[in-house]
Amino acid sequence: MVALPRLVVAAPASGHGKTTVATGLMAALARAGHTVSGHKVGPDYIDPGYHALATGRPGRNLDPHLVGEDLLVPLLLHGAAGADLAVIEGVMGLYDGQIGGDGFASTAHVASLTRTPVVLVVDISSASRTIAATIHGLRTWARPPVDVVGVVLNKAGSARHADEVVRSIGDMLPVLGVLQRDDGIEAPSRHLGLVPAAERGDAAAALDRLAAQVAEKVDLEAVVRLARSAPDLDATPWDPGVVQWQSVVEPHPGQRPATGLPGQGARIAVAGGRAFTFRYAETTELLEAAGAEVVEFDPLTDTRLPEGTTGLYLGGGFPEMHAADLGANERLRRDIRTSIARGLPTVAECAGLLYLCESVQGPDxxxxxxxxxxxxxxxxxxRLTLSYRTATAPADDLLSRKGEQVTGHEFHRTHLTRASTGHPAWHLPDAAGVATPSLHASYLHTHWAGHPHLAARFVAAAAAYAGPGLRHHGDREASAGLVDVAVNVFDGPRPRWLDRALVESLDEADRYPDAREAEAAVARRHGREPDDVLATAGAAEAFTLIARMRDWQRPVVVHPQFTEPEVALRTAGHVPDQVVLRHEDGFRLDPAQVPDSADLVVIGNPTNPTGVRHPAATVKALAREGRLVVVDEAFLDDDVESLAGQREAGVVVLRSLTKLWSIPGVRAGYLLAEPDVVVALRAQQTPWSVSAPAIAALIATSTEEAVAEGRARARELDRRRARLQAGLDELGVETVPSTAPYVLARTGAGSREALRHAGFAVRRADTFPGLTAEWVRISARSDAVTDELLSALRSVHPVLRKPVGIRHSGATVTPL
Known part of the structure; x- marks a missing residue:
């Protein structure tokens, strides 16, 4: 048995002042030295915010519809742990509950289930002796039975008026106090009821005034005596830490059951601040109990998601009231959009749903x-939508499995003016919302204490989420004992003249390197001026310099492509948009897909890993005043559709010697741009970053002899790639027509692992935004290696899962 002094504050109907009196009692009792736990009957989020401000403890809800009757007392005891008194604010009239439910989920229902004495709050402003009849009816019409032990009279017009009411009540019920009309202690309202405490700068001061008035006019000692008369409770406090997580998180087919907590390794970002004030205290407690780290962020002020976010929870609130400020935070909007497109597990309830839409219209x-x-x-x-719901999942998704039912509630005065694509989150009268394997966004609010499987699945998905491995590189695939068809480095011997130049460069190791001769050689090779050239320590350094060059306001990276430019931008503090090209369109770019406001656009040509070559005219069409277009030509070895040989306003071309000349360890590259751009980039470059061997390689590969041999190597790579592609076509493996020394092949989920088992390392494609594990990238190799690979693929391909189509949002600019 657990002793918990407690009272329910109820009323004949809404508008009598329950919130004012209940919150005032909590604040006055707390200031009198009591540790008070505040609770609210029903699904309301706003009142618990005031309770939390009054008590210094989380405000909590007690709702049998949301969590079931059996959990009410355990949740009450959990919320009140460490408190010496609990105050439970009722909802609507004492006996008003779910329509058609015969008082189910009413204040009386909760008071009966928790065996809690009831104190009435009655507005007497429009009556006098009739108040006694009202109280008498509330005490005797006990369905279910309740113990009404006292009354607080509210909104008395005068002392004479109050005395008349008190005399009419007589000894029927103790009158605990009388409050006069005082608008100074009423919380302001708007279209969804009271303004949340978190949105009121004067909330603390108003609460001080309210606490003082209640302490003066209500007999607090009598209130405490009545609370202590509550019977002991025979129940065990609810504990999020003892939820049987493994029983509610089922493994995917073919996987072993998980061990330990499902959320270990998860870092879940939870929206807070003035725009997102609605969530149950137990929500974050369940996430943390499952092993997740919960980090709060404010969408009004934070410009990016917390570092290391693997899950996102967007609860309820008033985004329509803060639409202008939320919309102005463009960097965070881009970061969230991009992260969700990458598959970041995301739960959005009501306000969260609105926030994820394309736009929101405010009240005015x-x-x-x-x-x-x-x-x-x-x-x-x-009009307002306010209703309890029982909802059924129409299909498997992040939170639910087809046919499962949950209880929840809707509370909103907005609607979606255009339905989203994808299946609805729930079967409901208004099915607004969308659900996918990584996203669940709906108007429906659920209480996860009553449905812990929802929380468990979310944290399990967050723990498993890694997102595209932007720092993943093909050389990680190749390990000892495997045939390497993953790394895009020409596998023939280097020319003797290049090896000789590299060896002789060591004679320069006793002095600091000077790249001016190399830049002049590169300029001659492309018919450009030396002022157009900047030698770099590979393309990676060039991307870093570009990221640091300006405070880019809207950088855009065209994907799928080499991920280093996005890594560089993010490391420099930018949040890039992604334009993700679609398989259905042949991974080809329409310049109109790039937002007009983009001030930096990064594109690969031909694109890694698709091998698609964009026409030079398409790339040039991206250029415009105030925008820098960066073209990575790392695989444009034949110079067809290249922009390297001409100065183009607002265009930067990057080249690397790594792949064609088989010198990844030397880190040699260069960029070509207008002189003012070169000057700006050179100012970001660390002195002497380009080594003597890299300078020697740049000079050696820029001669006429080297250019001729480079084109011969490019032709050989074309022949090898054609043989590989023909072999894959013969096997019935879908490929993307390529003009690069590799082929993007749709070999099916599990094929990479099967090929590793057969002794071959291919490049995984799911670390490239826009691609899935069904795809792999295969480098063109010698005929013998290609034939061995095709033979291995022939042996494993029939047993692989049949490839399925890639899902796309349909949006041109995919949020990451």
């Missing part, structure tokens, strides 16, 4: 851009 203004991760828009509705 035009539509404002939001995240854009969901293909829908939102606007104010003509």
């Amino acid at each position: 203004g035009p539509a404002v851009p939001m995240v854009g991760a969901i293909d829908a828009t939102a606007a104010m509705a003509p």
Whole structure:
């Protein structure tokens, strides 16, 4: 048995002042030295915010519809742990519950289940002796039975008026106090009820005034005596740490059951601040109990998700009231959009759903851009939606499995003006929302204490999420004992003249390197001026210099492609957009897909890993005033469609010697641009970053002899790639027509692992944004190696899972 002094604060109907009196009691008792636990009957989020401000402890909800009758007392005891008194604010009228439910989920229902005495709050402003009849009816019409032990009279017009009411009540019920009309202690309201405490700068001061008035006019000692009269409770406090996680997280087919907590390694970002004030305290407790680290961020002020985020929770609130400020935070919107497109496990309830839409219309203004991760828009509705729901999942998704039911509630005055693509999150009268394997966004609010499998699946997905491995490189695939068809380095011997130049460069090791001769040689090789050239320590350094060059306002990276430019931008503090090219379009770029506001665009040509070559005219069409276009020509060895040989306004061309000349360890590359751009980039470069061997390689590979041999190597790579592609076609393996020394092949999920078992290392493709584990990239090798690979693939391919189509959002600019 557990002793817990407690009271329910109830009323004949809404509008009598339950929140004012209940919150005032909590604050006054706390200031009198009591440790008070605040609770709210029903699904309301706003009142618990005031309770938390009054008590210094989380405000909590008690709702049998959301969590079931059996959990009410355990949740009450959990929330009140360490407190010496609990105050439970009721909802609506004492006996008003779910429509058609005969008082289910009413204040009386909760008071009966928790065996808690009831104190009535009655507005007496429009009556006098009739108040006694009202109280008498509430005490005697006990369905279910409740113990009404006292009353607080509210909004008395005068002392004479109050005395009349008190005399009429007589000894029927103790009158604990009388409050006069005082608008100074009423919380302001708007379209969804009270303004949350977190949004009121004056909330603390108003609460001080309220606590003082309640302490003066309510007999707090009598309140405490009545609370202590509550019977002991025979129950064990709810504990998120003892939820049987493994029983609610089922492994995927073919996987072993997980061990330990499902959320170990998860870092879940939870939206907070003034725009996102609605979530149950137990939500984060469940996430943490499952092993996840919970980090709060404010979408109004933070410009990117917390570092290392593997899951995102966007609860309820009022994004429509803060639409302008949310929309102005463009960097965070881009970061969230991009992360969700990458598959970041994301749960969004109501306000979170609106925030993920393309735009939201506030009560009195035009539509404002939001995240854009969901293909829908939102606007104010003509009336409020407020209802309990029992919802069924229409299909498997991040949180649910087809046919599962949950209880929840809707509370919003917005609607989606264009339905999003994908299947709805729930079967409901208003099925607004969307659910996928990595996203669950809906108007429905659920209490995860009543449905712990939802929390468990979310944290398990967050723990498993790694996202595209932007720092993953093909050389990680190749290990001892495997035939390497993963790394894009020409596997023939280097020319003797190049080896000789590299060896002789060591004679220069006793002095600091000077790259001017190399830059002049590169300029001659491309018919450019030396001022157009900057030698770099490979393309990687060039991307770093570009990322640091300016405070880019809207950088865009065209994917799928080499991920180093995005890594460089993020490391420099930028949040790039991704334009993800689609398989259905042949991974080809339409310049109109790039937002007009982009001030930096990075594109590969031909693209790694697709091998698709973009026409020079398409790339040049990206250039415009105030924008820098960076073209990575690392695999453009035949110079067809190259922009290296001409100065183009606003265009930077990157080249690397790594692949064609088989010298990845030397880190030799260069960029070609207008002189002012070269000057700006050189100012970001660390002195002497380009080594003597790299300088020697740049000079040696820029001669006419080297250019001729480079073209011969390019022709040989074309022949090898054609043989590889023909062999894959013969096997019935889908490929992307390539003009690079590799082929992107759709060999099916599990093929990379099967090929490793057969002795071959291919490049995984799921670390490239826009691709999945069904794809691998295979480098062109000698005929003998290619034939061995095709033979191995022939032996494993029939047993692999049949490839399925890639899902796309349909949006041109994919949020990452």
